[in-house]
Every structure is written in structure tokens, then in C-alpha cells.
Amino acid sequence: MRTAEHRAALEAVVLGQFSTARPCDKKANKPPGQAALAERARLLGDAGSEPSVDLEAIAEVIALAFPGTTQVSA
Numbered sequence: 001m002r003t004a005e006h007r008a009a010l011e012a013v014v015l016g017q018f019s020t021a022r023p024c025d026k027k028a029n030k031p032p033g034q035a036a037l038a039e040r041a042r043l044l045g046d047a048g049s050e051p052s053v054d055l056e057a058i059a060e061v062i063a064l065a066f067p068g069t070t071q072v073s074a
């Protein structure tokens with residue numbers, strides 16, 4: 001159980017973290033540049049020519065990590 005003094009101190013710390021200042025600028029969602037694409041191609045070879053996501057492979061990893069919580073269709 002907290003004392004009134006402890007509650008007041010905790011409240012002061014929490015409320016002291018708030019600000020009326022403008023929020024930070026968000027990072028722009030820009031596509032990868034030529035240098036990044038070239039490095040990707042160098043690292044991945046032919047597989048790195050076009051970005052892709054293998055949803056079936058991700059589903060298999062999730063099923064292995066969390067057995068019984070997901071269903072993977074064959």
C-alpha cells in the first residue's frame with residue numbers, strides 16, 4: 001500500500017515527464033536508395049533483385065515458435 005507522500009511523489013514524476021513542446025518529427029518512409037539496393041543484390045545475388053516476403057515461410061516459423069496457436073495450410 002502506498003502512502004500519500006509516495007503517491008504524490010510518483011504523480012509528480014509521471015506528470016513531470018509530459019511536455020507541451022511539439023512532438024518529434026516522424027521518420028520519413030522513403031524507399032531504399034541505389035547504394036542499399038546494390039548492397040542487397042551483392043549479398044543476395046539473383047534472389048536480391050526484387051524485395052519479396054515469403055508468407056508461407058513466416059507462417060512455418062511462427063508455427064514452430066508457438067505450437068498449437070496457429071494453423072498452417074499445406
